[in-house]
Amino acid sequence: MTTTFRDVIDTLGDAGGGTPAGFRIEVRDRHDGSAEIDLVRDIGYDRDGRSRPTPLLFSVDSVNPRDIAPWSNLVANMTCNPGIVYDLFLNDPTKNVNREYKTIDEVIGEVARILGPGCDVSVELHNPYETDFSVILEEVARYESILGRHRLVVKVPHTGPIGPSTYPSLLEGDGRFPLRYDQGHPRDYLRGHQLAYDLQERGYRVNFTLMFEPHQTPLALQARPYFINAFLRNRLGATRRMRGLIAAWDASGDEAFLVQLRSWMIGNDFLAPGDEDLDLIKVLSMAMSHLRQRQAPSGLDDGLDAARQSLRWLAGSNLPDSRLILCSMEGDDMFPDITRMLTEPEFVSLHHRVLITTDPVYLSRWTSSPQVVSYQRRFMKAAATQPV
Known part of the structure; x- marks a missing residue:
């Protein structure tokens, strides 16, 4: 057994003696002819090396423990950004009732406990424009101390034309950035890529985010990310x-x-x-x-052209363990359109490369249909009239 195998069992194993969820068993031949057994992080696996029910995995965009708890056995990743953490939970008294949680560390720790070892947790850097890389490493180390190296995924954003000297403009007045999105300097455009690469080189898995256009995909893949993203709602609305x-x-x-x-x-x-x-x-x-750049096949207007193109880039990459997160969705059509797209012959074999993520309330609604209510009415009435 490798040192990684022992570390996984020591830190994430339970009294049952089996292998924890989120790992696959890998046997390698050594030069001396003996076999080496390792545990490799793979969120496609449940406890004891069982594959999850489908290669297609699900994720939730939330840090609200109450919303996440019902999904604890069904999702393989939880992802958050400062907007989700602060705007949608910690600073919202209707969600964080009586300020039960005070800090991001507290809420991430609770969410990690609820979701268990088989679920990755993607935590976004608070300031990707920090010029002292040691400060970024300190932030990452803090998250690692909560989640452990095996579960942590560092979420690094594309930085666009914004740089260390110009990002304060986003915090002043109306927050408008003085330059067009395409009028920046390479050092600023590639800052997120360099951060992703530097963290990956230090052994951290990276969730490379803020991908709205499919042409971002082949460039993002150069940093060898664990996750890439396709934001759908914003692009379709635009x-x-x-x-x-x-x-x-x-x-x-x-x-x-x-x-x-x-x-x-x-x-x-x-x-x-x-x-x-x-x-x-x-x-x-x-x-x-x-x-x-937004031409849908056969006249479709489902807003999924970016998802289709990103999947094609991922399929042609040399990164077999990287996955695409389809995120940012709303309305009555987007989730059904995604599930329909994934049954297209071109994409059926790529299900193991995809996660679908959205807030747990939106995701939950797709477990239902009008007929569920109709039939439950019938069944509950019938059960209520059973002979005494």
């Missing part, structure tokens, strides 16, 4: 908004629709604050360029 305003302009010739388009693009960071007077034809051309 596509429909731009398409709608352009269609209105085409039909009417009214430049007011292009003015609206320009304002919307500024408000959603496609353009910079200084672009208030940008020529409307230029605005139209830029919007059309974005739409050309």
Whole structure:
């Protein structure tokens, strides 16, 4: 047995004597002809080396213990970012009742206890623009002390055109960044990639996040991430908004629709604050360029073109253990559209490369249908009239 095998059993094993969930047993031949038994982290496995019921795995975007608890035996990953931690839980008195939890450390510890050893926990860096890498390592080490090395996944974001000297602008006034998203410097664009690479080199698994366009995927894969992401809701909403305003302009010739388009693009960071007077034809051309990158197959408008392209890049990569997280979804169509997409012949064999994640309340609704209510009404009434 390897030292890793012993460490896993010592830290995550239980009195039952079996191997903990979240690991697969791997037997390797040594040079001397003997066999070496190891435990390799793999969230596709349950206790005692049993495969999870399906290669497709599920995850939850939440740190609310009450919402997560019902999912404890069903999910393979929990992912969070500062918005989820603070805006949606710690600082929300309707969720964090009576301020039961005071710090991110407390809530991550509780969530980890609920989810058990078979579930990874992805925790995002609070400040990826920190110039002292030792400070980032201290933050990661703190999470590791709570979760252990085997369960921790460090969530590193794409940093875009933002850098250590410019990120304070996001915290001042209206938070608008002075440059367009595509007017930065390579050192800033690649800061997230370098962080991901440096952490991976130190043995940490990395969840590379803030991926909205499929062309981000082949570049993100260069940092050898454990997870990559495809954000779906935002991209679909932007596509429909731009398409709608352009269609209105085409039909009417009214430049007011292009003015609206320009304002919307500024408000959603496609353009910079200084672009208030940008020529409307230029605005139209830029919007059309974005739409050309959002072509769905066979006229479908399911917003999953980024997911399809990212899966193709992942399938062609040399990273067999990396997975794609499909995240950020809402509405009545997106989850069913994802499950339909994953039954397309091209993607059936890639189920083991996919996690579906969203907040547990949204995810839970898809266990139901109208007929569940109808039939339960019938059955409960029948049971209530059984002979005494």
